Amino acid sequence: MNFVRLFNDIKLRNKLSLTFITVAVIPLLVSGVFFTGKLRDIMIRDAFKQAADNVERVRKRTEEVIKVPLDISYQLSNDSRMKSVVNRSYDSYIEVIQTYRQYTDIRDYVRLYEEVSAIRLYTPNPTMLNNWEFMQPSAETARAEWYKAALDKKGLAGWGFIQDERDQKYYLSIVRKISLDAPGEDSVLVINVNTALLDSTLSQEPFLTMIVDDHNRIVAANRPNLYGKNLAEVHADHSMLTQSEGSFDAVMDGKASKVVIARLIPPSSWNGLRVISVFAESDIFRDVNGVIRLAALVIGGCLIIAVLLVQASASLITRRLLRLSKHMSKVGTGSWDAYLDLDGKDEIGQLSHRFNALVGRLGQLMGEVEETNRQKRMLEQRQSEIKFKMLASQINPHFLFNTLESIRMEAHLRGEEGIAQAIWQLSALIRSSLEVGNGKIPLSKEIDMVRCYLELQKFRYEDRLQYKLEIGPGLGEVEVLPLIIQPLVENSIVHGLDQKEDGPTSIAIRMNPSEDGGVLVEISDDGAGITPEKLESLQRKLQEPEEAGQRIGLRNVHDRLRLTYGESSGLSMESQEGKGTRITFCIPKEGGSHVLRDDC
Template sequence: MNFIKLLNDIKLRRKLSLTFITVAVVPLLISGIFLTSKLREIMIADTFKQATDNVERVRKRTEEVIKVPLDISYQLSNDNRMKSVASRSYESYIEVIQTYRQYSDIRDYIRLYKEVKGIRLYTPNPTMLNNWEFMQPDEQIEQEEWFKTALGKKGLVGWGLVEDERDQTEYLSLVRKINLNEPGQESVLVINVNTALLNSILSQESFATMIVDDHNNIVATNRPVLYGKNLSEVHSEDRVLTQSDGSFDVDLDGERSKVVISSLIPESSWNGLRIISTFKVSDIVRDANEVIRLATLVIIGCLIIAVMLVHASASLITSRMLRLSKHMSRVGTGSGFWDTYLDLDGKDEIGQLSRQFNALVQRISQLMLEVEESNRQKRLLEQKQNEIKFKMLASQINPHFLFNTLESIRMEAHLRGEEDLAEAVWQLSSLIRNSLEVGNGKIRLSEELNMVRCYLELQKFRYEDRLQYKLEIAQGTENMELPPLMIQPLVENSIIHGLDHKEEGATLIIIRTELGEEGEVYVKIQDNGAGIPTWKTEELQRQLKKQEPEEAQGRIGLRNVHDRLRLTYGTASGLSIESNEGEGTTITFCIPRGNENDVYSNDC
C-alpha cells in the first residue's frame, strides 16, 4: 500500500519514464547480462573442450614419435652384433676402426627414422674408441642420475632430458640398460628423440602447450622461450607441478586461466611424460567482449532515442492533462461554472475524458435545478424518520412494562405464600426476557439450556408429576455455540405430541449431548411418550426434504429447526427422527467440529 501511494504521488511524466525504464531498460539489461554470461560460458566451455581434444591429439602423436626409439631400443637390446662390438677386447685402433665400419646399424637407424636424433651406447670397454656411437662413460657421466637409475632398473626404459656431448644440447632421450655378452658388463643405451619434430607437433596448437618429464623439465613446447626450463620456473601452482591427469582453474600472472594435463607412460617404462596445455580466459573471451561492447553501444543509442521519444510522448500527454486539470479546478472553485467548456482534440482516452467532463458539467447544471426540489423532499423524509424513531422508542417501553407487571405479580404471590405460583411467574418472565434478547447470532449451549429449563419448569407447573425431565450434558460441550431456539421447539414437540397424547403414566424427557470421535457434538431429545406411527414418521421425513414447505402458524416447528441447521452447518446436520408408536420418540441433530464458523465444511 505504501508503494502504491508513493507511485500515485509521482508526476505522470516521471511515472511514464520510470515505467519505461522498469519495463524496457531493466529487462534489457538483465537479459543482456544473462546472455553475455552465457556466451562467455559457452565460449570457455568450447575452448576447454578444444584444449582437451588438442592435448589428447598431442599425446597420441607424441606417443607415435617416441614409439620409434622405443622399438629401436628393443631391437638393439637383442642385437648380438652390437653386443659383440661393444664387449670384445681390441688389440689396436685399426681393429676398432674396421669393426666400427663393418657395424652400421646405428647409423642406419638415425638415417632411416626422422624421429631419432642420435643413438649412443655407453660401455666400460677401455680398448674401444669414442665415435659418438660407442662411448666410454667418464666419471661425470657415471654420476648422472639418469645413468645410475638406468643401471638399477633392470632393462626398463626411462625418459628424460639428457645432454648430448656432441653439440652440448639437451634432448628428450630414452635411456636403458643393456646387458652385453660377457657377464658383469653393463651398458646404457641413450636414444635422442628429435625435439624439432615434437616442437612441430606442438606448433600446430593455438594454446601454450608443452611436454615435461618426471622432473618437470620442459622437453618440448610451442613457446621457444620456455624450452629447457623447469616447469617450476614458469608455474608455481602445485597442481600444475604434480597432477598427472585432469583439468582445473588456476591464476597465471594474476589472470584466471585453465589447465589441461594428460600423462603419457610408454610401455615398459619406469617413468613417463606429461602434456600440459594452458590458456587464459581473457584471451578466449576477447572477441566476445568486442561483440558485447559493440552491442552495448548500439543498445545505449537505441535507449537514448527511446527515452527521447518517451519524454516527448509524456510531455504531450501531460500538457493535455494539465489543461483538463485547470478546467476541473475552475469547476471546483465555482468560478465560471456554467460557461466552462473544454475543447481537447483527439479520440484517445484524454479526448474521451474531456468530452465526458463537458457532459458532466452540463449534467451538474441540470441537477442543480433539481436540488431545491430534492431538499424539500429530504426535509419531509427526515420528519418521517423522526416519527419512526419515536415509535421504536415506544416499542422498547412495552416489554419493560410487561416484565415489571410480571415481577409485581410474582412478588404479590410470594407475599401471599404462593411459592409455586411465584416460581412459575419467575420462570415465565425469564423465558420471555431471554426470547426477546435473542438476536441473529449464536449463543452458547448453556444459555440455550437455561431457556429450555425455564420452559420445562413452566410445563411441570401445569402437568405436575406427569412430566419429568433430565439433562445429561457431556463435559466440554457447555461452551459450544449454536443458533438460538434449536432445542426448545423440539422439547415443546415432545410435550405436545408425546405427553398430551399419552393416556396414563409420567413422561420422561431426556436432553443429552455426546462428543464424537472427530470433535463433533450430537444433541438428542428423547421421550417415552406416545410415539409416532410409522406412516406418520415417513410423512415427517418427506416434509423435511421438501424445498418450500408450509410452516405451522404461531410457533417454531421441526421444519424451521431442520432448515436452520442445514443452512448453518451443511446438509448432514439436519434433524434425524426415530420413533415407535407407544414407546417414545428420539430426535437427533449434529453440530460439526469447528462450529465457530458460519458454514461448516466438516460433515457429521
C-alpha cells in the first residue's frame, strides 16, 4: 500500500518516462524486424525483376521462333502452285506421284527452316494420296476442335497443341484455312513448331518457366516431365489458369510462390500463348530463414517482457482512471451532483478536482451542444444533397464509354452495315442524357432512355438479346430520379447475357402501381445468374459504408434511392445461378417522402 501511495504521488509525466525507459529496447527490436522485412522485400523484388526480364526474353525468343511458321503459312495460303495441286482431279496414282515429285515447296520449307518440324495440308480431294504432306482428313480429324475452328476463322491463324498423325506425338502447331477455288473444298494447313528449339530457349532459365496455349496445355517447359500436361494437373493456382498476364502471388504444389505471366498473340491470329515463370518464396529465403527464425525468437522474448512491464505500469494508472470513468458515466446519465474524491497528488488527482468543477458547468454547455447538433444536422443535409449530385454525375460517362466501345467493336466486325442506325440511337441517348439535370424526370422519359439503350445493345447482340417493357396505366407522368433503371438493365446485359454460354437472353422491365400508390419497378432476366456466394457478397457491399473509388453501378443506384427516398428504399436482389436475376425497388407516392410504407 505504501508503494501504491508513493506511485500515485509521482507525476504522470514521470510515470510515462519511467515506463518508456523500461521498454526502450523495443524500438531497437522493431528496427531489427523492419530491416529484416526490408531484406525480404528486396530479395522478392529482385527475384520478381529477374523473373519478369526472363519472361520477356523468352517471350521475344518464342515470338521469333513462331514467326517463321506463321510467315510460311501466309506464303502457302497464297501459293497458286500448291492450290493447283490440290484443286486438280487425278486419273491415276502415277499422275499423283508425278505431281508430288514436281511440287517440292513443302519439303523445302521443312529442310531450310529449323523452326519447322513438319507441314501437312488436309484436303478433301478424294483423288489424292496421303504422303504426310497432302492428306485427306479422317473423320476424327474433321471432328477435332482445332480443325473446325480453322475452317470457321476465315483465314486467321490459330495456335494449339495438336497430335501429329505420323509419330503420334503432340506439337505446338499453327493451323490455317486455305481457301480453294471450288466451293466447299477448303483445306486446313498445319505446321508443327520445332519443340526442341522451344525447349532450348527455356533450358537456361533459373526458375520454372513454361509456355502454355489458350487451353492451359504446356507446350514447352524447362522441366521435361511437365511437357504436354495441363496446368490444372500440376497443382497450379486458379489465377495461373485464368489470368492472361501480370505478376501476382499464388500457390503451386502447396508452396507460396510468385508468378509472372506474359501474353503472346502473334499477328493475324485468333488466339495466342502465355509464358509463365514461377518461383517459390522458400527457394529464395532458404539461406536467410535461419537468421530470421533466430531474430524472431529474440524479438518475441523481448516483446513479451516489454508487454508485461507495460501492463504492470498501466494497471496502476487505469485503476484510478476507472473510478473517474464511472463518475463520468453518472454525469452522462444526467446526474449533476456526482462528486469524485481520488487520493494522490499526480495529474489524475488534479484531474479529479477539476472534474468536480467541470460538472457544474455542464448545464450551461448542454444548451451549446443542442445548438451545435442543430447546425450539424443542417450540414449533413447539405452534404447529402451534394453527395446525391456526385452520385448522379458518375453514371453518364461510364455508360457512354461502354456504348461507344460496343459500336466500335461492332463496326470493326461488321463493316459499315447498320452503323447509321446505331449512331442515330446513340445520338438520341446522349441528347437525353445531357438534358438530364439533378432534378426528377417523368417515368416515361426514363423508359424512352432505357428503350434507346436496349436498341443499341440489340444492335450489338442481335438475336441473343430480347427485351420487354411494361408500364402500368397512368404511371408515365410519375416523377422519378434520372438514370436509375438503365444501370440495372446494363447489369443484366453485362452479367447475365455476356456470361451466358448459349441461347438468347430475355430482359423484362415492369412498372406497376404499389399498394401505397407508388411505383414498383422490377428488372428481371433469364441470363447466367449469380452464385449464392457472389450474391451474398454483393448484397453485403450494398449495405457497407461508402468507400471512395469502390463504387459500382448497382451501388450508385442503391445510394441514390436511399438518399432520396430514405434508408429502406434500396435495391432488392434475387438470383439463381443458371436461371437469371431479379432486381426490384419501390418509388413512394409523390416521389419522395423519407417515411416509406412496408410494401415499398
